[in-house]
Amino acid sequence: MTDRFLRACRREPVDATPVWFMRQAGRALPEYRTIRERATLPEITSDPALCAEVTLQPVRRLGVDAAILFADITTPLPGIGVELEIVDGVGPVIERPIRTPEDVARLRAFDAEAAVGPLLEAIRLVRREAPVPLIGFAGAPFTLASYLVEGRSSRDAQRLKTLLHADPATFHRLVAALVDMTVAYLRAQVAAGAQAVQLFDSWVGTLSPFDYGRSVAPHMRRLFTELADLDVPAIHFGTDSAGLLRAMADAGGDVIGLDWRIGLADGWAIVPDRSVQGNLDPSLLLGPFDAVADQARWILDQAAGRPGHVFNLGHGVLPGTDPDDLRRLVDLVHGAGARPTAFADPSLLTSATSRSAR
Amino acid sequence: MTDRFLRACRREPVDATPVWFMRQAGRALPEYRTIRERATLPEITSDPALCAEVTLQPVRRLGVDAAILFADITTPLPGIGVELEIVDGVGPVIERPIRTPEDVARLRAFDAEAAVGPLLEAIRLVRREAPVPLIGFAGAPFTLASYLVEGRSSRDAQRLKTLLHADPATFHRLVAALVDMTVAYLRAQVAAGAQAVQLFDSWVGTLSPFDYGRSVAPHMRRLFTELADLDVPAIHFGTDSAGLLRAMADAGGDVIGLDWRIGLADGWAIVPDRSVQGNLDPSLLLGPFDAVADQARWILDQAAGRPGHVFNLGHGVLPGTDPDDLRRLVDLVHGAGARPTAFADPSLLTSATSRSAR
Numbered sequence A, B: 001m002t003d004r005f006l007r008a009c010r011r012e013p014v015d016a017t018p019v020w021f022m023r024q025a026g027r028a029l030p031e032y033r034t035i036r037e038r039a040t041l042p043e044i045t046s047d048p049a050l051c052a053e054v055t056l057q058p059v060r061r062l063g064v065d066a067a068i069l070f071a072d073i074t075t076p077l078p079g080i081g082v083e084l085e086i087v088d089g090v091g092p093v094i095e096r097p098i099r100t101p102e103d104v105a106r107l108r109a110f111d112a113e114a115a116v117g118p119l120l121e122a123i124r125l126v127r128r129e130a131p132v133p134l135i136g137f138a139g140a141p142f143t144l145a146s147y148l149v150e151g152r153s154s155r156d157a158q159r160l161k162t163l164l165h166a167d168p169a170t171f172h173r174l175v176a177a178l179v180d181m182t183v184a185y186l187r188a189q190v191a192a193g194a195q196a197v198q199l200f201d202s203w204v205g206t207l208s209p210f211d212y213g214r215s216v217a218p219h220m221r222r223l224f225t226e227l228a229d230l231d232v233p234a235i236h237f238g239t240d241s242a243g244l245l246r247a248m249a250d251a252g253g254d255v256i257g258l259d260w261r262i263g264l265a266d267g268w269a270i271v272p273d274r275s276v277q278g279n280l281d282p283s284l285l286l287g288p289f290d291a292v293a294d295q296a297r298w299i300l301d302q303a304a305g306r307p308g309h310v311f312n313l314g315h316g317v318l319p320g321t322d323p324d325d326l327r328r329l330v331d332l333v334h335g336a337g338a339r340p341t342a343f344a345d346p347s348l349l350t351s352a353t354s355r356s357a358r
Helices: A004-009 A030-036 A041-045 A048-062 A101-105 A112-129 A141-150 A158-166 A168-192 A209-225 A245-251 A264-270 A282-286 A289-303 A323-336 A351-357 B004-009 B030-036 B041-045 B048-062 B101-105 B112-129 B141-150 B158-166 B168-192 B209-225 B245-251 B264-270 B282-286 B289-303 B323-336 B351-357
Strands: A085-087 A091-093 A134-139 A196-201 A234-238 A255-257 A275-280 A309-313 B084-087 B091-094 B134-139 B196-201 B234-238 B255-257 B275-280 B309-313
Touching (some): A004 A309, A030 A048, A048 A112, A134 A141, A141 A158, A158 A168, A158 A209, A234 A245, A245 A255, A245 A264, A264 A289, A275 A289, A282 A289, A282 B158, A289 A309, A289 A323, B004 B309, B041 B048, B091 B141, B101 B168, B112 B134, B141 B158, B141 B196, B141 B209, B168 B209, B209 B234, B209 B245, B234 B245, B245 B255, B282 B289
Parallel strands (some): A196 A234, A255 A275, A275 A309
Antiparallel strands (some): A085 A091
16 A cells, blocks of 8 residues: 555655545546446445445545545534535525524534434454555535535625624534534544544634634644544645635644645645645646646656655536546656656745746 | 825825715616616616716715726626626626636637726716816726636635646736736726726735745736836735735835735835825724724824825625715815814734734
């Protein structure tokens, strides 16, 4: 088994830059779509063999250095008493959103084995077969709260942000309950065999640094603290987070995920005490491979010579991505480790700009 | 006339921090909605008296330190031969999007007097009455190109970004034509009396720093260069731009607009050679005023003692905002200049985080 992914998470030297892709399982793969023709997403995550199969598909086809458990960020929510439906083209829809103190009081404690037993069994199956480490994952509590309060995916998290200011007690009780759930969920994943965990904070980028620092970071800090004794690397990823990176790193995470809106060197300069993961614009993969290769090399050049880089996209694989291009990208990233590369100036906010403007 | 807005743009000392709000004209004001009951947006922008009235409404009601010309970023587009319709709840819709070399070749040269004569007349009317400086404005070429290529507002600018990589020649010809239009449009606004200009790059935040630096920044640099002899301050604002600020400032702009996703001190540390404008989360104004006041003071504290801050929201005023709250916010910002404030540590990436986490 190659352990370059885990080594990079710990900022140890590697033989080649490790690479995996957010949403590598599903979406782009024809063998996944074949399965989806006969099974819904909840059917897959409640069938250990099917879930393990979907988790392993990208490892086989793409040659990535890590597997990530196939699940939706809303998968654990029924385990605290939230009923939801995943609607094609819309995403998760919660018929009775959580908006009042009474709604929050109704949430149940999370029992991982009862709530997501098949998913934990899938982890055990994957571990038997996977030639690479398995990453467990969960949505971050703010992002989960956004789904619960809005009732569905919301681009601006407006209702949740208004709750934060209009009724902070309810906001904090809700997020604290979701921290409890997420700690139990991830601890169970690690107990079943996950060798790293990633927290996805998809909607954190809607917050000002003031609101994040004062109202969300303390919850995230508790979450990471309650996972610390597990001794597995934690990846902390937020979308649209260029202005929040330091506060997010201070809250926790061995590896800070960067989206594509900030240069890797600029982002790493903000969190020099961590590993970084990222950060190719996933939309490039809908165009010619030349542009993918150019920007992948630009990213690798910024990281070259410095232990602690996990190559990834800056967000999930988009539908319509050609899996052959993903495979070529994996090969490019692995090959780059062997060739001599220019060492990029990692000084803050100059390297990316001057490099890209030349 | 108070000139504190223009003084702050030039980084000169002011008696109180100047403040205005993006989209202050329209949306939140009942007197605007009364006008909209009898006139469409294109009817307003083609009627000098009505357009001047709408531009002046927020100055009267809110006490802001600048007026901004009321227009849509798509207003000049018919002047280059692009037919569009503004659909309520959708925004501008272009029936025949611009996607091929032939589409781009069909675009006409922009004649400001013929294309937007009434708007220029509105500028002259506003200047006769306004007690504060008037800001002209235009959409930035990348954002305009997004509308032209996608056919409507697009959250991810996916089609435009794919055009950039799949057919760069067409992309560059299109953006260059939009630079030509925008230069002529803004020069005409200044000739008519606009005392500053703002470039809105609403969709620039969809780009990686690589793509921005290599493919968009050179166009923006030409645009600012061709306005330089006008000797009016230029404000350069992009949404979701925390990772692009240095590259945007290098392209041009006396004042760099910050959205709310980055701390003001952190953003200013990236562009210390410019004035900055911003950056309160506009969604706060949908909640209790206490939260607005807290974060406004947090922003003012970060800027205190340093010339060159124009207070604004981090994005446009949202529908549903109470104009009385906007007025209270203006008073708070003006009052803050007189009271002693703690001088915030402006060092990069520490002040915002530690302040907000306390």
